[in-house]
Amino acid sequence: MENKRISSVQELLSGDEAVARGAWEAGLRVACAYPGTPSTEILETLAGFKDVDAQWSVNEKVAFEVALGSAIAGGRSLYASKHVGLNVAMDPLMTASYTGVNAGFVAVVCDDPGLASSQNEQDTRWVGPYAKLPLLEPASPAEAYLFIKEAFAISERFDTPVLFRMTTRVAHSKENVAVGARQDIALRPFEVNIPKYVMVPRNAYQKHSVIEKRLLALAAFSENTPLNKIEKGSAKLGFITSGIPYQYLKETYPDASFLKLGFTYPYCDKKIARFAHLVRELVVVEELDPIIQEHVRSLGIKARAKHPTFGIGELLPEHMEQIYKGAKKKELPSSARKPVLCPGCPHRFVFSVLKRNKAIVAGDIGCYTLAATPPLSTLHTCLCMGSSITIHEGFRRIMPNGKIVGVLGDSTFVHSGITGLINAVYNRMKGLIIILDNSTTAMTGGQNNPATGRTIRNEPTKQLSIEAVCTACGADNVDVVDPKNLSQLDALVKQRLAADALSVIIARRPCKLVDRNRLPMPDYDRVKCKTCGLCFNLDCPALVKTEDGHVDINAALCAGCYLCVDTCPADALKRPA
Amino acid sequence: MMRKKTSSASSVDRIWNVFFCGTGGQGVLTAAEICAVAAMNAGYHVKKSEVHGMAQRGGSVESHVRFGPRIFSPLIQPGTADFIVCFHEGEGNRQATYLRNGGTTFVPFLKDPAFMPQDRHFLNTAFLGVLSALAPIPGESWLAALSQQLKRSLAENQAAFAQGRKAGFAYAGRTGGR
Numbered sequence: 001m002e003n004k005r006i007s008s009v010q011e012l013l014s015g016d017e018a019v020a021r022g023a024w025e026a027g028l029r030v031a032c033a034y035p036g037t038p039s040t041e042i043l044e045t046l047a048g049f050k051d052v053d054a055q056w057s058v059n060e061k062v063a064f065e066v067a068l069g070s071a072i073a074g075g076r077s078l079y080a081s082k083h084v085g086l087n088v089a090m091d092p093l094m095t096a097s098y099t100g101v102n103a104g105f106v107a108v109v110c111d112d113p114g115l116a117s118s119q120n121e122q123d124t125r126w127v128g129p130y131a132k133l134p135l136l137e138p139a140s141p142a143e144a145y146l147f148i149k150e151a152f153a154i155s156e157r158f159d160t161p162v163l164f165r166m167t168t169r170v171a172h173s174k175e176n177v178a179v180g181a182r183q184d185i186a187l188r189p190f191e192v193n194i195p196k197y198v199m200v201p202r203n204a205y206q207k208h209s210v211i212e213k214r215l216l217a218l219a220a221f222s223e224n225t226p227l228n229k230i231e232k233g234s235a236k237l238g239f240i241t242s243g244i245p246y247q248y249l250k251e252t253y254p255d256a257s258f259l260k261l262g263f264t265y266p267y268c269d270k271k272i273a274r275f276a277h278l279v280r281e282l283v284v285v286e287e288l289d290p291i292i293q294e295h296v297r298s299l300g301i302k303a304r305a306k307h308p309t310f311g312i313g314e315l316l317p318e319h320m321e322q323i324y325k326g327a328k329k330k331e332l333p334s335s336a337r338k339p340v341l342c343p344g345c346p347h348r349f350v351f352s353v354l355k356r357n358k359a360i361v362a363g364d365i366g367c368y369t370l371a372a373t374p375p376l377s378t379l380h381t382c383l384c385m386g387s388s389i390t391i392h393e394g395f396r397r398i399m400p401n402g403k404i405v406g407v408l409g410d411s412t413f414v415h416s417g418i419t420g421l422i423n424a425v426y427n428r429m430k431g432l433i434i435i436l437d438n439s440t441t442a443m444t445g446g447q448n449n450p451a452t453g454r455t456i457r458n459e460p461t462k463q464l465s466i467e468a469v470c471t472a473c474g475a476d477n478v479d480v481v482d483p484k485n486l487s488q489l490d491a492l493v494k495q496r497l498a499a500d501a502l503s504v505i506i507a508r509r510p511c512k513l514v515d516r517n518r519l520p521m522p523d524y525d526r527v528k529c530k531t532c533g534l535c536f537n538l539d540c541p542a543l544v545k546t547e548d549g550h551v552d553i554n555a556a557l558c559a560g561c562y563l564c565v566d567t568c569p570a571d572a573l574k575r576p577a
Numbered sequence: 578m579m580r581k582k583t584s585s586a587s588s589v590d591r592i593w594n595v596f597f598c599g600t601g602g603q604g605v606l607t608a609a610e611i612c613a614v615a616a617m618n619a620g621y622h623v624k625k626s627e628v629h630g631m632a633q634r635g636g637s638v639e640s641h642v643r644f645g646p647r648i649f650s651p652l653i654q655p656g657t658a659d660f661i662v663c664f665h666e667g668e669g670n671r672q673a674t675y676l677r678n679g680g681t682t683f684v685p686f687l688k689d690p691a692f693m694p695q696d697r698h699f700l701n702t703a704f705l706g707v708l709s710a711l712a713p714i715p716g717e718s719w720l721a722a723l724s725q726q727l728k729r730s731l732a733e734n735q736a737a738f739a740q741g742r743k744a745g746f747a748y749a750g751r752t753g754g755r
């Protein structure tokens with residue numbers, strides 16, 4: 001019996017780590033990103049390579065522009081973000097398609113089918129045709145490692161930014177990858193070329209025809225590249241697929257024929273037609289939107305595809321047979337435990353005050369979005385990063401005397417909250433904004449940001465003063481408070497809500513994942529407890545409700561924040577003696 | 578440490594599915610990572626899958642580890658897991674549909690003092706020890722994975738692993754091995 005085990009030296013890498021490793025080996029010089037699940041680990045891994053200039057940028061637009069600038073100046077560069085991050089970078093992206101690059105430039109974008117940690121489920125593959133850019137789609141970490149090298153070569157050969165699309169399942173699954181050494185890639189000289197790099201109407205008009213020709217050249221490339229490969233199997237059944245569904249299909253239908261698209265856009269029309277001739281029954285299986293499906297049908301090729309219900313959510317291996325049959329998706333109710341704010345989380349103090357004051361909370365994106373889940377239920381809108389301050393303004397324009405509060409985190413404020421604050425000041429808006437400054441970007445695992453005063457490599461840098469920014473923007477009142485001082489916070493919120501002013505309260509206390517100090521758990525007096533349930537409304541995982549409505553404190557979870565003590569009207573919960 | 582007998586050809590040839598689950602903070606992801614590295618050390622093709630993002634916030638956490646000669650899907654299909662390694666009874670029961678006929682769930686071990694480490698913090702490595710006695714990965718691949726992956730409290734983790742491994746072999750003896 002032959003030994004089928006793999007023998008060479010390998011590393012177990014996630015898709016994110018494999019992209020970072022492959023890019024580093026491809027001579028990457030500059031890498032920029034703003035964190036976002038599931039793409040965050042790309043930059044975290046790159047920061048570990050000393051010969052890569054890696055940064056957390058303030059937001060995705062900034063990240064894209066810095067990285068593109070480096071590519072134009074002659075060094076290979078990379079941008080990374082989650083799908084919605086690319087929306088923030090769309091403005092530079094659309095015109096970067098016109099300028100092209102000099103050294104290779106790759107934009108890695110991770111979609112999140114199934115919304116493991118996102119506010120929507122958009123399919124980035126549409127951006128290929130929209131921005132007229134080539135789009136690569138690896139289906140595993142080992143492919144991600146190989147494809148990213150190819151992406152840099154394509155970028156330079158065709159003078160184009162390259163879109164590199166992954167999904168959560170590729171980015172966050174791991175596989176053995178045989179890694180290599182860093183290539184020595186010389187900087188390319190930068191030459192002044194105003195018609196190429198200055199996108200004014202006249203130059204851009206010329207460039208538009210250049211990129212249309214580039215698309216034709218890329219389409220020809222798409223026909224021949226091994227990134228789009230035909231695997232001949234049975235002539236009865238063939239699948240056209242891309243990304244992770246390929247893996248599931250291979251397992252479910254090992255004997256079928258496959259056209260696996262790794263260079264999804266521009267499409268390889270001839271290869272698709274050739275493949276369609278090879279098989280009697282043709283099925284397109286792709287995750288999220290029916291992009292390949294619509295294109296194949298537009299070629300006049302008959303192909304079956306998934307029922308539209310499978311366009312919602314992540315595809316799973318067990319879906320393949322149902323998809324093949326054309327069946328509808330059966331939605332199974334999720335019984336997973338819901339995430340909650342950590343025990344001792346400083347955000348919970350602020351929301352307990354807002355709940356008590358019956359405020360309408362225009363929320364934002366971060367850990368604090370969890371305040372929307374019952375029983376806390378104290379966050380009433382969440383759209384996109386930075387939208388709290390602006391939605392707050394919109395609300396106040398309709399409900400000028402409402403108890404409207406905009407709430408956002410420190411990283412989100414720097415990302416895109418500042419512009420909204422300036423807008424509110426400029427347009428003479430009054431109201432209350434609370435910045436939850438936990439000194440980290442907690443939701444995505446605790447990255448530094450300008451307000452922490454540390455870089456991606458944790459080196460000290462100039463620290464952004466949020467209070468100075470708010471004052472400079474023109475806020476009437478700027479207060480910094482410790483949210484743990486509940487009565488002070490409550491009094492201040494009441495005062496600011498009543499004032500005819502635009503006020504900012506900065507609630508500053510480090511995240512519990514940063515400050516891991518714990519105090520002893522409170523004492524509980526069963527007799528005094530009136531089982532009113534107010535403490536349970538705080539949604540603290542350390543407080544367990546017994547069958548008769550009493551409190552059972554989970555000692556392993558309790559962080560000793562005493563918010564429940566300050567909330568208990570009956571004195572049944574007390575600070576320990 | 579006991580030495581495992583060399584794997585039979587059939588156990589090396591097929592795909593092994595190990596389903597890890599629990600709640601945030603229980604070391605589910607660390608355990609799955611160690612298992613995947615151990616399988617890689619043993620020369621298998623490995624795929625491992627998990628969902629991050631909310632893990633730190635007390636929600637459900639699961640991770641799939643698959644190893645064998647060649648793996649396509651990084652996800653285990655329901656009804657095909659050889660092992661459900663759970664650190665939380667409720668989560669273990671919730672995921673029971675993943676177990677194959679004749680597979681082993683660790684739910685009963687959660688209630689059996691023979692399997693439980695003195696310090697519950699090391700439950701994940703103790704259960705890896707149990708798994709090491711039941712899955713076709715040599716002991717030295719596990720030990721290398723433990724020291725590669727654990728930066729803190731390595732000695733305590735190794736002790737918990739050894740205890741779990743012993744309990745695992747005793748269990749395998751009672752039930753006729755894997």
Ligand SMILES: Cc1ncc(C[n+]2csc(CCOP(=O)(O)OP(=O)(O)O)c2C)c(N)n1
Binds near residue numbers: 034088368408
């Ligand atoms: C445009 C965009 N980029 C990135 C993300 C991912 N993301 C969600 S919340 C968050 C950071 C939140 O940090 P902060 O505002 O400081 O709040 P915390 O989680 O620390 O409470 C990030 C990066 C996103 N949802 N949208």
